[in-house]
Amino acid sequence: MTSKTQTTSDLFENDSEKFKMIAEDVTISYGDIPAVKNVNMKFKEKSVTALIGPSGCGKTTFLRCLNRMHDMTKNAKVEGKVMIDGIDLYSKEIDPIYHRRKVGMVFQKPNPFPTMSIFDNVTAGLRLNGVKDKRILNEIVEDTLKMAYLWDEVKSDLKKPAVELSGGQQQRLCIARALAIQPEVLLMDEPASALDPIATQKIEETITELKKEFTIIIVTHNMQQAVRVSDYTGFMYLGDLIEFRHTKKLFTDPKNDLTAKYVQGQFG
Amino acid sequence: MSSLEKRQEYRALFKQNVQKRLIVDKIVRIIIISCVIAAIIPLGSILVEVFKNGIAAISIEFLTEIPGSVGSGTGGVGPAIQGTLIVVGLASLIGVPIGVMSGIFLSEYGDNRLARSVRFFNDVFMEFPSIVLGIFAFLVIVLVLGHFSVWAGAFALSLIMFPIVARTTEESLKMVPITYREAGTALGLRKWVVTMRIVIAAAKEGMVTGVMLAVARIGGETAPLIMTILGSSLFFANMNTPMDALPLRIWRLSMLPYESAQLQGWGAALVLIFIILGINLGVRTLVLHKKETMQILKTLKEKVGGKN
Amino acid sequence: MTRLIDPSLEKLSAIMNEMGNTAIDCISLAIDSYFEGKNTTDEVHDLSDSISTKYFEVEDLIFDMLLKYQPVADDFRLIRSSTEISYAFSRFGRYAYDITQVRELFGDISECDNESLIVISNKVKHMIREAVHSFAELDIRKATHIQDDEAYIDKIYEERLPQLIKSDNTKCALAEALVLRYLERIGDHAVFMSDAINYIVTGKHKPSQKRIDAHTNY
Numbered sequence: 001m002t003s004k005t006q007t008t009s010d011l012f013e014n015d016s017e018k019f020k021m022i023a024e025d026v027t028i029s030y031g032d033i034p035a036v037k038n039v040n041m042k043f044k045e046k047s048v049t050a051l052i053g054p055s056g057c058g059k060t061t062f063l064r065c066l067n068r069m070h071d072m073t074k075n076a077k078v079e080g081k082v083m084i085d086g087i088d089l090y091s092k093e094i095d096p097i098y099h100r101r102k103v104g105m106v107f108q109k110p111n112p113f114p115t116m117s118i119f120d121n122v123t124a125g126l127r128l129n130g131v132k133d134k135r136i137l138n139e140i141v142e143d144t145l146k147m148a149y150l151w152d153e154v155k156s157d158l159k160k161p162a163v164e165l166s167g168g169q170q171q172r173l174c175i176a177r178a179l180a181i182q183p184e185v186l187l188m189d190e191p192a193s194a195l196d197p198i199a200t201q202k203i204e205e206t207i208t209e210l211k212k213e214f215t216i217i218i219v220t221h222n223m224q225q226a227v228r229v230s231d232y233t234g235f236m237y238l239g240d241l242i243e244f245r246h247t248k249k250l251f252t253d254p255k256n257d258l259t260a261k262y263v264q265g266q267f268g
Numbered sequence: 269m270s271s272l273e274k275r276q277e278y279r280a281l282f283k284q285n286v287q288k289r290l291i292v293d294k295i296v297r298i299i300i301i302s303c304v305i306a307a308i309i310p311l312g313s314i315l316v317e318v319f320k321n322g323i324a325a326i327s328i329e330f331l332t333e334i335p336g337s338v339g340s341g342t343g344g345v346g347p348a349i350q351g352t353l354i355v356v357g358l359a360s361l362i363g364v365p366i367g368v369m370s371g372i373f374l375s376e377y378g379d380n381r382l383a384r385s386v387r388f389f390n391d392v393f394m395e396f397p398s399i400v401l402g403i404f405a406f407l408v409i410v411l412v413l414g415h416f417s418v419w420a421g422a423f424a425l426s427l428i429m430f431p432i433v434a435r436t437t438e439e440s441l442k443m444v445p446i447t448y449r450e451a452g453t454a455l456g457l458r459k460w461v462v463t464m465r466i467v468i469a470a471a472k473e474g475m476v477t478g479v480m481l482a483v484a485r486i487g488g489e490t491a492p493l494i495m496t497i498l499g500s501s502l503f504f505a506n507m508n509t510p511m512d513a514l515p516l517r518i519w520r521l522s523m524l525p526y527e528s529a530q531l532q533g534w535g536a537a538l539v540l541i542f543i544i545l546g547i548n549l550g551v552r553t554l555v556l557h558k559k560e561t562m563q564i565l566k567t568l569k570e571k572v573g574g575k576n
Numbered sequence: 577m578t579r580l581i582d583p584s585l586e587k588l589s590a591i592m593n594e595m596g597n598t599a600i601d602c603i604s605l606a607i608d609s610y611f612e613g614k615n616t617t618d619e620v621h622d623l624s625d626s627i628s629t630k631y632f633e634v635e636d637l638i639f640d641m642l643l644k645y646q647p648v649a650d651d652f653r654l655i656r657s658s659t660e661i662s663y664a665f666s667r668f669g670r671y672a673y674d675i676t677q678v679r680e681l682f683g684d685i686s687e688c689d690n691e692s693l694i695v696i697s698n699k700v701k702h703m704i705r706e707a708v709h710s711f712a713e714l715d716i717r718k719a720t721h722i723q724d725d726e727a728y729i730d731k732i733y734e735e736r737l738p739q740l741i742k743s744d745n746t747k748c749a750l751a752e753a754l755v756l757r758y759l760e761r762i763g764d765h766a767v768f769m770s771d772a773i774n775y776i777v778t779g780k781h782k783p784s785q786k787r788i789d790a791h792t793n794y
Contacts, residue, residue: 069453100455104454104455105454107447109447111445111450114470115469116469124455124466177451181456227648251649252649253779263648264648264649264650265581266579
């Protein structure tokens, strides 16, 4: 085992497969304090990548830079490149709104819009962008709710206020809402951490289905979840990417001391 | 072994404290309830007084006719009702949009020095005595135009209104958790869309309450109206003449030594209270319970249609 | 900081070490008494039984840990290999008992030519000691040697069997064939054990000198 950190280029050196998203030398700082330091990651098409690490290691900060959510934060500075299909999200010519539609996001606590019904929530990203065709909206609602494993439970009453659903259902609704804008990459920030075990299981089933079509990047505290759900795992610590490998390898035979310590619960 | 004894010791201690605390709890509860009652009694008694004294004056004549000669006991407060509705309505038309826009600016785009100064001045403005604002309107409009007018009255009242609306709008918007804005942004929506379609929808109740508070406040303002619309005994003619309003009329009537005038004054006060209440309930129902209202209107329409 | 899983891991190591030492004693006793003509069937049987009981105990403990702690990385590999290793120990005990049974069945075998048997049995005793030591210390330097020893035993085994077919003394030939078989199997399990230990340390199932060097910081 080594204390050397590893980049994804080590892992994917001989791979000619397509990468949906590539993060190159990403450094994110709040004011003068760097939260993410020089991280390089490559995400394969139609795969699930998990980001693990102790609290404050920068994994959520990194995830949020992948769809430029840091534009909302006042003194956040992002350096480096984030490329989707070869185009750098952070280049001056790119309208962040356009690429945010390529990258959807699901948050930790389910946050369906409280004043809207289930139907309106799912179509929010479309309607509020001018899509009015009722037929298309209906199609998309059915399609995304089915993908999120929620259709059967709500199809009888789509006009019900979204806040009347249970926590697990709300989160699946948020997944459907994110999918409705037809993204290609889906970012998930601890999507099941606020849910009970059965709801968690459903979310994990959803992710496993979705990866047939989308590229998914998920931040999780739950290592067993990472093992169950992801193909690749990246371990971050204090802003650095320490190790990035095939999930099974990382959890059965981690190469870095720090990784081994963390996954075996020897931290703190 | 010794720690077990210590625990018994501690437990015995707690039992005592609990009994004392239950008594204190009861006492505090009684104090709180009596305070609430003490607060409600004056409010209740005002309503009762006004109702008691004013109900006798209410009649169709009272509500629709111009005031009769002084002390005669005839006539009504028709123009005053009309004036109140017009001036309050106009003031709202000016004050509410400005106030709401300022509130949105302060809440959503307000993390800079400009916003901080605006907020400060807004708070100061809210505390201005309304008579000062009335004088200001007098100087700016009445003196300049050369006559008292409804414009001036609406202007003065809007000055009172918009700081309140701005503040309450800002607070209501701030209460909406940031996670909804994040969700909207993550969907690729532009900031103004997120603000207008998502945040405001969630803050609706608070905003409406704020506007209603402001309307109730200006509905009862007298001093600014004295300097701007002056008062009159005629119905509305045009925007550039003096106009009557209920607070003014109440004031005038209460100064007269005649009992009939006093009675009319009470009646006018009752009418004013009902108008404010009515506006409040009406707007609330329309804005907040649109769905239920639509349902009720639909059933009514069907019933009426069916009858015919 | 003591993790929840640590007491269980310690218990696992303790039981496995006991099993290992008992296995060494058990095999040595069985082999020695075979050549010395002593009847130690009961003693060997008891020793083998105690290993067997511990084997079930270890299996229970392993599945308990999997259920409760969902271990990963080093813990995971240790627990996974422990199934193989404890099984190997239980087999050592069983084969030791089988060897004493041969003696009991066939009676006096002092007239037989036990030369190759003695060579192989010494090799086997050495292998087992190395394997048990290797597990106790998680020391994989001897892994390739154990592989060589096992290859040597296989060679002798394959050479000797055809010779036994041509033998005149049926009793000796059969006894020797049976014992050879048991010893060869013990050798196999010792190699499986060594591979399992290698997995714990390197994460790979088959040892190679390169990997052994990489994982040894002595």
